[in-house]
Amino acid sequence: MEAALVSVATGVLELVLGKLGTLLGDEYRRFKGVRKEIKSLTHELAAMETFLLKMSEVEDPDAQDKVWMNEVRELSYDMENAIDDFMQSVDDKDEKPDGFIEKIKNSFWKLGMLNFRRRSGRDIQDLKKQIIEVGDRNGRYRTGVAISNSKNATVDPRALTIFEHASKLVGIDEPKAEIIKLLTQEDGRTSAEEPLKVVSIVGSGGTGKTTLAYQVYQDLKGKFDCSAFLSVSRNPDMIHIMRTIHSQVSHQEYSKTEAANVQQVIINISNFLADKRYFVVDDDIWDIDTWDIIKCAFPTTSYSNRIITTTRLNNVAHSCCSTFSGHIYYIRPLDMVHSRQLFHRRLFKPGENCPSYLQEVSEQILEKCHGLPLAIVAISGLLANTRREENIWNQVKDSIGRALERNPSIEGVMKILSLSYFDLPPYLKTCLLYLSIYLEDSTIGKKGLIKRWIAEGFIHTEG
Structure with a gap:
């Protein structure tokens, strides 16, 4: 046992x-x-x-x-x-x-x-x-309110990031060009011979997957007969997802896409797309079963069709790309130059430089953000509401975790990152929370940590 x-x-x-x-x-x-x-x-x-x-x-x-x-x-x-x-x-x-x-x-x-x-x-x-x-x-x-099964019922804060004007985005030009190249290269075949192609963008929460996919979508959608961009989320309502696809590709009002069940909506989408070139972005897919349902709506009888998926999970990305001709694109964190550019843009006016007495602490803060755009935006938004004093910025640097918890202006960060936590199995949640016994920024030895987990009964000795 x-x-x-x-x-x-x-x-x-x-x-x-x-x-x-x-x-x-x-x-x-x-x-x-x-x-x-x-x-x-x-x-x-x-x-x-x-x-x-x-x-x-x-x-x-x-x-x-x-x-x-x-x-x-x-x-x-x-x-x-x-x-x-x-x-x-x-x-x-x-x-x-x-x-x-x-x-x-x-x-x-x-x-x-x-x-x-x-x-x-x-x-x-x-x-x-x-x-x-x-x-x-x-x-x-108890008040009689039933437990909600919805794990993503509130407005997803990423929904607002995709509407940023391209000129305000930092470090997106190179990855956008790479995604477009993967989508448009024809591998030596004519467009009439080329099958449906999928590119799956993979990265952790807050790395900018949604923003990148949306910018590519904006650049390419005009080259196709019909297009759709939708957020799938962690706990999707599948009939709503499929009706949204049907509404966008057919330019019908959502109310006119009502059907008896998911299967009927899939048939309606597939019939509509059978003789058309389409481009669809399925953002934020969390499990293979969800993709297995969505992919049924996309016919392979027409050519040069394109799909982008975004996900945090490697196995989901591999499933998306193994179904059709596909590529996996691993999104990279911002380098220090782009991190600094994004950080300063949020804090200083055009042409204004970071004061010399804040440069060192700024670099230390950026190192803590590890090129994560969401973290940089969150911390710069917090600092924008404080005095430009070195001791205050040092306090923020030394307590970034606690600052994230306290500041209501960056609740979106916690919301996005919490999705990764809630997706963990119970025993891994316990292992992750156990890290709070260590001092912030301390080095944690892997072997010692694993022995502690075993001794506490969080994980088994084997495996």
Whole structure:
């Protein structure tokens, strides 16, 4: 049986369930008094673990749910201690005593253990009672609002970045030219022979994938019979996505694209595009299954058609490009020259230079941003609202993480980066949050960190 893991979402509930399962095994069959309670407690905790895992994927859970989740996690540690004590009491002193004195000592020990086991049984009953009370209390004070499955319900802040005028964008000319070349080169074949071609842009959140794809789209869409640009997002409504494609390529009002189901919309799109040249950008695809649905709408009977996809995930990019003739383009962070240009443009007027006393701290801030456009824009926006004093800029440099959390003008950064966090499995979320025990900007040794993760029960020893 695979070892259980400790999780930030569920505490040690998985460990507790494993130990309760052990107590229900043949080795502990003689303790009939607590087996019924253990079975009941196991069912209760299994349901709670499922709920906590579901809640861990909600970006902004209800305040009452947060309180309830914390209570259950704390109780899981108390339960683990009680179960460990009980198991220890029944596992000790299995050997037969020799001699009269040893028999007397053993009798007294057994009497003490009997009382201890009774006490442990009561502890398990008390813990079960606490768990049920916590659940009941949560039910009494809930407002009746169901948990939302939407992981991206608010307005995506990237939607605004694509409308920046090209003249305001920094470092985009070279990657844009590279993408256009990948899309337009014909590989020695005539346009009549050339199949549908896909370019998938890959990069982490905030690297400018959407902005780059939109600028390419603006340059090339006029060369095709029909075109579409849409954001897929992490938790897409597929019928809405397909109706949006149909509306854009056919120039029909969205209300006129209504169909009974996704399959019917796909058929409508495919029939419309069958004899046309089209160019479509599918921005922000998070999983292969989503792409497998979207690609069905694009016929390969006509030639010289083009699709751009953007994604954070390599496996999604490979899937997009393996379907048709395709190229993967890995977006690069801004170099220091372009980083500095973007940083200064947001802070100083045209023709104005960065004061000499702020140049060193500016460079240090840019090094922390690692060429991530979103981070540079966020930090420069924060500094634009502060005095141009070296000590203030140094404070921002030394607390960039905390500054991001506090400043409401750059909530968009946290929103975008949080998507990557919420896409992680529970055990990796725990591993990532564990890094907060280290001092900011400290060097973290890989081997030591992995040993800590294993010791804490976050990951298995193997793999």
